[in-house]
Amino acid sequence: MTATRVLVLNSGSSSVKYQLLDMSDSSRLAAGLVERIGEETSRLKHTPLTGGGEAREREQPIADHEEALKAVADELARDGLGIDSPELAAIGHRVVHGGKFFTEPTVIDDAVLKEVERLIPVAPLHNPANLTGIRTAMALRPDLPQVAVFDTAFHTTMPESAARYAIDIKTADEHRIRRYGFHGTSHAYVSRRTAQLLGKEPEDVNVIVLHLGNGASASAVRGGICVDTSMGLTPLEGLVMGTRSGDVDPAVIFHLMRVGNMTADEIDVLLNKKSGLIGLCGDNDMREIRRRVDEGEQEARLAFDIYIHRLKKYIGAYYAVLGRVDAIVFTAGVGENSAPVREAAVAGLEELGLAVDGELNSVRSDEARIVSPEYARVAVAVVPTDEELEIAQQTYALVAPPENRNA
Numbered sequence: 001m002t003a004t005r006v007l008v009l010n011s012g013s014s015s016v017k018y019q020l021l022d023m024s025d026s027s028r029l030a031a032g033l034v035e036r037i038g039e040e041t042s043r044l045k046h047t048p049l050t051g052g053g054e055a056r057e058r059e060q061p062i063a064d065h066e067e068a069l070k071a072v073a074d075e076l077a078r079d080g081l082g083i084d085s086p087e088l089a090a091i092g093h094r095v096v097h098g099g100k101f102f103t104e105p106t107v108i109d110d111a112v113l114k115e116v117e118r119l120i121p122v123a124p125l126h127n128p129a130n131l132t133g134i135r136t137a138m139a140l141r142p143d144l145p146q147v148a149v150f151d152t153a154f155h156t157t158m159p160e161s162a163a164r165y166a167i168d169i170k171t172a173d174e175h176r177i178r179r180y181g182f183h184g185t186s187h188a189y190v191s192r193r194t195a196q197l198l199g200k201e202p203e204d205v206n207v208i209v210l211h212l213g214n215g216a217s218a219s220a221v222r223g224g225i226c227v228d229t230s231m232g233l234t235p236l237e238g239l240v241m242g243t244r245s246g247d248v249d250p251a252v253i254f255h256l257m258r259v260g261n262m263t264a265d266e267i268d269v270l271l272n273k274k275s276g277l278i279g280l281c282g283d284n285d286m287r288e289i290r291r292r293v294d295e296g297e298q299e300a301r302l303a304f305d306i307y308i309h310r311l312k313k314y315i316g317a318y319y320a321v322l323g324r325v326d327a328i329v330f331t332a333g334v335g336e337n338s339a340p341v342r343e344a345a346v347a348g349l350e351e352l353g354l355a356v357d358g359e360l361n362s363v364r365s366d367e368a369r370i371v372s373p374e375y376a377r378v379a380v381a382v383v384p385t386d387e388e389l390e391i392a393q394q395t396y397a398l399v400a401p402p403e404n405r406n407a
């Protein structure tokens with residue numbers, strides 16, 4: 001029997017998303033999410049997608065990512081899909097920061113672990129969780145290949161003019177300060193899927209991808225190759241996010257140190273966890289913010305307007321970077337679900353060939369779709385991202401026996 005299953009783990013700062021896939025036909029066997037890890041009560045939601053079982057949800061304290069992964073293993077075992085199965089070919093891990101050198105999915109060994117660990121200071125919310133996920137999975141299945149798929153990989157093609165900050169070049173090189181970019185697995189998948197939606201080859205289309213989740217980033221993709229992205233050295237730069245500020249004048253930081261008597265660590269927490277939408281209006285969920293906007297609440301309105309203003313600036317910037325744009329595509333939790341965000345982001349950009357059709361835009365669907373009117377020069381698309389499928393495919397391509405690689 002050939003092992004064709006891949007377990008994908010996407011460990012976030014306080015959550016683990018997972019999927020078990022069968023790569024012989026890319027079908028999903030189970031999916032789930034552990035949320036609020038480390039808080040008083042955590043929540044585990046597990047959905048078997050084969051055998052007709054019901055989704056199961058429970059609340060219990062889960063102290064850390066190791067416990068979370070063990071709980072996930074238990075849930076999978078209950079469905080007869082245990083991690084000990086000989087049908088499992090590999091475990092694929094989302095690793096957020098891979099620095100400059102991991103341009104491809106990589107089988108994890110001690111050297112890879114060391115490098116991911118070395119990068120913790122530039123991805124303090126993400127890399128530690130990724131490492132715990134990897135180490136726990138390795139302890140559960142030491143015999144299996146564990147593969148890292150890096151958020152940064154897709155962005156390693158950025159030209160130096162986009163990847164470099166204009167700071168003293170020796171200092172930058174000494175500390176490896178440059179723009180790395182994140183959410184690359186999503187930007188890669190969504191830009192490719194958008195080309196398909198337009199009936200074209202990826203090489204022939206220029207796309208602006210707007211990945212708007214809790215973390216959010218934009219990218220400019222020319223002919224399938226990333227040429228710019230909004231996140232930088234860390235996932236803090238760029239768009240306004242759920243809890244992160246995105247772009248600020250760096251002098252804000254010295255000012256807070258000198259005049260606000262804050263430490264570097266306090267400012268780190270302020271900008272990463274207490275800013276963005278939650279800092280502006282107390283909510284980071286776009287559904288709740290829209291509800292408040294619709295009720296006429298000024299604070300929520302301002303937060304929404306700031307979010308949209310920044311988004312619009314990046315659309316304009318990447319339009320200029322690409323010169324010609326075939327499609328602008330919205331993805332991730334907010335991008336896929338919030339019609340008001342999509343409408344507001346392109347409002348007033350008709351001169352750039354951009355518009356949404358009110359009716360198409362308001363349809364709720366899990367399908368990739370075009371929401372711009374027929375006459376628009378640039379397609380506006382909504383494409384659900386699928387980081388887990390992309391990670392599973394990249395993982396399987398690396399570990400499967402050659403005759404199975406195109407499964």
Ligand SMILES: Nc1ncnc2c1ncn2[C@@H]1O[C@H](COP(=O)(O)OP(=O)(O)O)[C@@H](O)[C@H]1O
Nearest residue numbers: 212213214215284285286287332333334337338
């Ligand atoms: N129906 C909806 N309308 C508007 N926003 C939504 C909707 N559903 C989810 N979201 C937004 O999506 C966000 C989560 O997006 P997601 O891509 O899952 O983020 P992450 O992977 O960073 O956790 C939520 O914080 C919420 O703001």
Ligand SMILES: CC(=O)OP(=O)(O)O
Nearest residue numbers: 096182183214215235
């Ligand atoms: C890199 C990043 O911001 O990831 P997430 O959106 O999952 O927090």
Ligand SMILES: [Mg+2]
Nearest residue numbers: 213214215332
């Ligand atoms: Mg995400």
